[in-house]
Amino acid sequence: MSLIFLESKDNAKIKHLRGLIELNSARKKNQQTVLEGIHLCLAWLQQQNKIASLFTTEKALEHPDLEKIIDQYPGHVFVISESLYKDLSILDTTLPCLAIIDLPQNSQDIDFSKDTLILENVQDPGNVGTLLRSAAAANIKQIICTQGSASLWSPRVLRAGMGAHFSLSCFENIQLNDILSKFEIPVFVTSSHRSTSLYSTDLTQACVWILGNEGQGASEYALNHAQAVTIPQPGGQESLNVAIAGSICFFEMVRQRQ
Structure with missing residues (x-):
């Protein structure tokens, strides 16, 4: 596991993360979005999908549920402060885990005969x-x-x-x-x-x-x-x-x- 500590809210990666969380225009431009929480991340990985970037806090690194995600994620884990995480988070209480993912590309056409x-x-x-x-x-x-x-x-x-x-x-x-x-x-x-x-x-x-x-x-x-x-x-x-x-x-x- 490779850790990179990010302290400034003005860091380019933090700005990118915040944009994806807050702005539909940023999600469309980058064709990415953000999953928050262990449950969503594990559900995403269970479908054989990949995480592009992973953000958490130093304290959360000790939690076994987060280890399940890190074990399936080959990239750098970006570690931010508790206060910065709370500023970014859309949830009141959760194990700190924010994952950037690429938006799925739907290659199918609408099926006019199915539910x-x-x-x-x-x-x-x-x-x-x-x-x-x-x-x-x-x-x-x-x-x-x-x-x-x-x-x-x-x-x-x-x-x-x-x-x-x-x-x-x-x-x-x-x-x-x-x-x-x-x-x-x-x-x-x-x-x-x-x-x-x-x-x-x-x-x-x-x-x-x-x-x-x-x-x-x-x-x-x-x-x-x-x-x-x-x-x-x-x-x-x-x-x-x-x-x-x-x-x-x-x-x-x-x-x-x-």
Whole structure:
């Protein structure tokens, strides 16, 4: 293990790391992002992926969980102070571990015949990550995001996804009207203002789910070009959080297929 100690926040490597954490433009320019935490790093390595750079603190070097990552990482380990790590970190408490990775390059085309989740202008990173995690658990392997949705590979979305990204085929910045008519399977959109219940809908075959913006819901285009379903809410709430609504839909689909 080769250690390099970095003390200044103005060091070029620290500036690069901070840019990737904070700026979508930096992630696009460098085609890299940052994983934070042991769980995410190990999940990434388990898929036979590589870490480009690894940052931690001197105290964390003694932790056996970090050793599992270092054992699979051939490069220099950059050691920074506890205070600098806290300044960079997006988490309140975690074993210090920040890994720069190259963004995966999706060489596949959209498959218009397989289970798909479309996120239409879903902006909260926590919601997006949670939806990817639920989709992966329900065996939905294809994710499409329209322009305006949170960046799938931002550190906050990655953290909320807890490694789900690494088993999914993801497409970003897609125009809904460019793809919707091409699907060969039923397309459903959630809406709290429609009468067709989720639980009376046949979900036994491959299908597409469209989930809309947290405040505005799905667009008129989506509502006019998909089958709108609602989740019954006998308690009388106006609507559900989009990540919760999506998870309910996915696992009703799973229930029906079993």
